[in-house]
Amino acid sequence: xxxNYDLEVKGFxxxxxxxxxxxxxxxxxxxxxxxxxxxxxxxxGGLADKFFLIFxxxxxxxxxxxxxxxxxEECREIxxxxxxxxxxxxxxxxxxxxxxxxMTELLARNNVLIEKAILDGVYVAHQGKLSAYFGLKEFLRMxxxxxxxxxxxxxxMTLMGLDESDMGELSMMYWDSSPASMxxxxxxxxxxxxxxxxxxxxxxxxxxxxxxxxxxxxSHRILKKYLKNYxxxxxxxxxxxxxxxxxxxxxxxxxxxxxxxxxLKM
Numbered sequence: 300x301x302x303n304y305d306l307e308v309k310g311f312x313x314x315x316x317x318x319x320x321x322x323x324x325x326x327x328x329x330x331x332x333x334x335x336x337x338x339x340x341x342x343x344g345g346l347a348d349k350f351f352l353i354f355x356x357x358x359x360x361x362x363x364x365x366x367x368x369x370x371x372e373e374c375r376e377i378x379x380x381x382x383x384x385x386x387x388x389x390x391x392x393x394x395x396x397x398x399x400x401x402m403t404e405l406l407a408r409n410n411v412l413i414e415k416a417i418l419d420g421v422y423v424a425h426q427g428k429l430s431a432y433f434g435l436k437e438f439l440r441m442x443x444x445x446x447x448x449x450x451x452x453x454x455x456m457t458l459m460g461l462d463e464s465d466m467g468e469l470s471m472m473y474w475d476s477s478p479a480s481m482x483x484x485x486x487x488x489x490x491x492x493x494x495x496x497x498x499x500x501x502x503x504x505x506x507x508x509x510x511x512x513x514x515x516x517x518s519h520r521i522l523k524k525y526l527k528n529y530x531x532x533x534x535x536x537x538x539x540x541x542x543x544x545x546x547x548x549x550x551x552x553x554x555x556x557x558x559x560x561x562x563l564k565m
Contacts, residue, residue: 312365313376314356316340319347324390326350326558327377329398331420331540332488333360333438333481335473339395342547349555353389355380357401359480360473366480369487370404381411388412391558396420396540397488403522406502407494417557419507420539423493424517431489435482442474442481460511460538468544493518498525505530505557509537 316336326346330339336356346352355377359367367373381389392413394402399421406416437452446469448456453463461468476484504526508515510533519531532553534542543550 312358313373313380314361314364315380316354316356318344318352318354319350321351323349323351324558325353325385327353327355327381327389327392329355329392329394329401330357330360331395331471332397333473333476333484334395334398334471335360338471342543343551346551346554350390350558357484359476359484362475364480366477367484367487369483370401370491371408373401374405374408377405378408378410389414391415391417393417393554394419394421395543396422397484400488400491403497404491404494406500406504407497409496409499413502415505415558416502417505417507417554419543420512420515421506421508421518421522422488422514423491423521424514425492426489426514428486428490431486434485434489438481438485439478441469441472442476442478446470446472446474456539458513460509460513461541462538465538465541465545468540471544493521493525495525497522498527500526501528503528503530505532507532507534507542509533509539509541510535511538515539 328339328343330336336354340354344352356364357367357373358364381387388411392402392405394400399418400423402416402418403421403423406413433455437449441448448466448469453466506519506522506529508519516533523529523531
């Protein structure tokens with residue numbers, strides 16, 4: 300009989316929540332920028348019937364969390380957790396948006412073994428401090444007004460293939476993050492460059508994004524200069540995060556194809 304888990308692992312700065320039968324293959328799911336891991340669990344928790352799920356909560360993104368510092372610090376915590384609990388190796392990771400970017404840094408560090416990595420909406424195309432400053436200003440404004448985006452932010456999000464009808468994705472945010480944590484998070488996100496050491500990774504990488512995502516597609520071009528083992532899939536007529544958020548059942552079907560069979564050509 301299978302055991303079901305929902306464990307908050309102590310002894311780490313980050314929180315790690317696990318679900319499913321530990322005898323199954325392990326899948327770590329990394330949430331997006333300043334997001335609430337619980338919202339991703341609500342969407343993807345059903346995968347626990349096939350996989351042992353790990354949902355980390357980034358620093359700054361859960362109640363009582365210390366402030367976010369850097370991707371390298373987040374990766375160090377994940378590495379320590381995987382080393383202590385899974386002998387330094389897991390089957391797969393799946394990252395969304397900034398969570399996907401964080402996973403590229405984890406792969407580049409090569410301190411743990413990962414067989415497969417699904418990167419949905421990864422951004423490693425440097426956008427600069429001005430983008431970070433604008434994002435911080437808008438996020439702090441939303442934090443104070445109940446999460447309602449400004450007209451300026453809605454306009455900017457068209458660059459991610461999203462329009463005013465897609466603002467529901469902002470419901471995935473964790474609005475109790477401190478201003479200091481938001482600032483560090485946004486500046487790290489928008490000034491991050493791809494780590495060339497990812498070329499040494501033996502992980503099979505799946506680059507996913509929507510056809511309406513110019514920055515993600517540019518990021519794919521950057522990563523493909525380094526990756527030795529990858530597949531790219533562009534989902535037609537989708538913007539940033541739309542497939543997972545709006546058509547979750549389709550997303551899960553596509554994810555299972557990769558995790559169970561290795562490709563989308565089924």
